[in-house]
Amino acid sequence: MEGNGKAQTELYRLFSRKMYGICLRYAKDTANAEDILQEGFVRVFTKIKQFEFKGSFEGWMRRIMVNTALEKFRKNDRLYPVEDLSAYESMEYTEETLSSISADELMEMIQSLPPRYRMVFNLYAIEGYTHIEIGEMMNITEGTSKSNLSRARMILQKKVAENFGTENISAEKVK
Amino acid sequence: MTTENHPIDHLFREKLGSFEQNPPVGLLDQISQEVVFRNRVRKINQIKIYVGIAAAMVLVSMAGWYSGHLNEFSENKTPARLQKEVTPIQQNIVSAPGVSKEQKNHLVALQQNSGTRAVTTNEKQKIKQPVKQRSVASASAKNNGTVNQTAVSSNEMVTNAAATSRNTTDSKEVTKPEIKSDKYQKKSEPRYFANSQFNPATSTKKEEKTSWGLKAEVSPMFASQNQAAAINGGTNSKSMNTVSGGMIASLKVSKRVSISSGIRYSQMSQSTHTNYYMNNTSGIVYLQPVEKSANISRDVTLYLPSISSIVYSNGMKPANTTSFASDIAQEFKYLEIPLQATYRLIDNKLSFGLTGGISTNILVGNNASITENGIKLSNGNTDNLRNVIYSGAAGLEFGYDLGNRLVLTVEPRVKQYMHSVSSNDLINFKPLQLGIFTGITYSFNY
The missing domain is CATH 2.40.160.20 (Porin)
Structure with missing residues (x-):
């Protein structure tokens, strides 16, 4: 594969859409996502010999993309201001409200999160990693991971409330 | 994997978990160029490492060779070839009748410092000849072409020693052999018997330092x-x-x-x-x-x-x-x-x-x-x-x-x-x- 242009093109054609979707979630904007995707594919093409055919190839690529995003996050980890979000903790939404939100709008919301919260939320809520695993990946404690997830949720709740209105209906309905 | 199902988590997972979007056109070209560039850099780095290792080995070898020969350079002021070529004749001279004890000591010291080597057939034949015969032969410059210039000078010295030996036997008086001027020997080269105080232990004292x-x-x-x-x-x-x-x-x-x-x-x-x-x-x-x-x-x-x-x-x-x-x-x-x-x-x-x-x-x-x-x-x-x-x-x-x-x-x-x-x-x-x-x-x- 290494150095094989046709094979690389085919691989890119098969997986680039999915991988770009992942990169967008971990990035703050499209430019950042393109950087992650480019670096991720370069690593896939140069390290493909390391794939041991254990598990799916797509899963392997996905991990490379996530790790690349985490590395970029570590290089650019800065102190970020966060607003006091306790006022939004009790907000709940109707099923109609939530279903009307498009994926692009949700993507915009997730990209607006502070980098650390975005990472933790992605890893926990979408990728399904545990707080212990996230702590190891991000070099933070389990408690910090939980705290960051909680704040990420609050910020996202606030954004949903601001953009799509709020009602005092149980959140259970959305499950 | 986590089991918690928070509504916000559920919402984002449902809508973004399998989200796909076309990446910008031209990104594949950039990726391909980057892959080529990195492969080239990796190869250059590998070459650099190999060249560095080779250079280090050459340097170490040269340093080792130099330090090994530093001693030899300082000690062997007399060319080794000259010393070696006289060795077999000296052996004969030492055992020759009429050579004084002091002369023998000089020759033994010379042999010890010149090392040993295999004696050629031509030289063996010469060794079998009586000392007197060879001395006369060399004195009359009838050596054949197989004997080179340094060998000639050696023969001349040996001849001189033997002649002196005969003289001293006749006069019943033992004296040190005289050194005959050697036209083939370079001025910078020390002569064998010019300085009977030859002492290898003191000759390189300065160079041994540090x-x-x-x-x-x-x-x-x-x-x-x-x-x-x-x-x-x-x-x-x-x-x-x-x-x-x-x-x-x-x-x-x-x-x-x-x-x-x-x-x-x-x-x-x-x-x-x-x-x-x-x-x-x-x-x-x-x-x-x-x-x-x-x-x-x-x-x-x-x-x-x-x-x-x-x-x-x-x-x-x-x-x-x-x-x-x-x-x-x-x-x-x-x-x-x-x-x-x-x-x-x-x-x-x-x-x-x-x-x-x-x-x-x-x-x-x-x-x-x-x-x-x-x-x-x-x-x-x-x-x-x-x-x-x-x-x-x-x-x-x-x-x-x-x-x-x-x-x-x-x-x-x-x-x-x-x-x-x-x-x-x-x-x-x-x-x-x-x-x-x-x-x-x-x-x-x-």
């Missing part, structure tokens, strides 16, 4: 960088003084020049102090404290926002703060492999010389801590540090002989890092350090 040396050295390192920048109230970075020391092996390649290499431990340390003044913004601002072992970027202050009040996410709240002070302490530790050359202008009991070279510095330690408003938040490390950086050094060397083998050296030396310690483009930190290395050198005579 071929190899091992030095232990240590120095305080004075840093020069002290910069200030006006960022949101003012930032001041100050390089801290540290120490450096190690073991250095040196090889004296000529009377005045020596090269040295070894391993040295060195440190760099920097303290950055920043003051912030509050601007008017609304709401409470959280500052995320740096977690244990997390990365601290040196330019972290560039990204801090203007704030009106501070609440740390770990619950600490410095109330009613109107200013905000931050101290970042950074420490980088390196193992340094120097390659230095020294030229001695004065090489007596008190020596003086110029020294200079380059070093490879390998990062082995990286610590950082951040203190805000007097509260030490956490320890971490500095991000984006280069693992290997190169530096150049130049200075003076003063030496004082403490005895036959020990030399005390004092070397004021300036060290300049050739690259920034950080790979971050925003940071250009190339420390300049001054050290006064004090060391003791132990010489191994060869």
Whole structure:
């Protein structure tokens, strides 16, 4: 594969859409996502010999993309201001409200999160990693991971409330 | 995998879990170019490593060969070929009748110093001839073409010795053999019997001195960088003084020049102090404290926002703060492999010389801590540090002989890092350090 242009093109054609979707979630904007995707594919093409055919190839690529995003996050980890979000903790939404939100709008919301919260939320809520695993990946404690997830949720709740209105209906309905 | 199903998690997972989007056109070309570029860089790096290893091996081989032959050069003032060619005839002469005891001793000493070799058939035939016959033959210059010029001169000497032997036998008086002028022998070459006080033990005393040396050295390192920048109230970075020391092996390649290499431990340390003044913004601002072992970027202050009040996410709240002070302490530790050359202008009991070279510095330690408003938040490390950086050094060397083998050296030396310690483009930190290395050198005579 290494150095094989046709094979690389085919691989890119098969997986680039999915991988770009992942990169967008971990990035703050499209430019950042393109950087992650480019670096991720370069690593896939140069390290493909390391794939041991254990598990799916797509899963392997996905991990490379996530790790690349985490590395970029570590290089650019800065102190970020966060607003006091306790006022939004009790907000709940109707099923109609939530279903009307498009994926692009949700993507915009997730990209607006502070980098650390975005990472933790992605890893926990979408990728399904545990707080212990996230702590190891991000070099933070389990408690910090939980705290960051909680704040990420609050910020996202606030954004949903601001953009799509709020009602005092149980959140259970959305499950 | 987690089992918790928070509504927000559920919402995002459902709609973004399998989200797909076309990447921008042309990205594949960029990726392909990058792959080609990295493969090329990787190959070049591999070649560099191989060339470096080969060069090191050649250097070591040359140094070994040179040091091995240094002794030989100094001891063998007489060409080896000349010595070897006379050996078989000398053996015959020693056993020849009429040769005095003193003459025999001279010849035995000569044999011992000239080594042994296989005797050629031609020479064996000559050896079988009586001494007298051969002497006459050589005296009348009837040697055939197989005997070269040096052999002729040897024969002449032997002839002379034999002739003298006959004379002394006749007169019943033993005298030392006279040396006949040898027209084939170079003026610079010493003659065999010209100096009967030949003594290999004393002939190379001067050259034996300090071929190899091992030095232990240590120095305080004075840093020069002290910069200030006006960022949101003012930032001041100050390089801290540290120490450096190690073991250095040196090889004296000529009377005045020596090269040295070894391993040295060195440190760099920097303290950055920043003051912030509050601007008017609304709401409470959280500052995320740096977690244990997390990365601290040196330019972290560039990204801090203007704030009106501070609440740390770990619950600490410095109330009613109107200013905000931050101290970042950074420490980088390196193992340094120097390659230095020294030229001695004065090489007596008190020596003086110029020294200079380059070093490879390998990062082995990286610590950082951040203190805000007097509260030490956490320890971490500095991000984006280069693992290997190169530096150049130049200075003076003063030496004082403490005895036959020990030399005390004092070397004021300036060290300049050739690259920034950080790979971050925003940071250009190339420390300049001054050290006064004090060391003791132990010489191994060869």
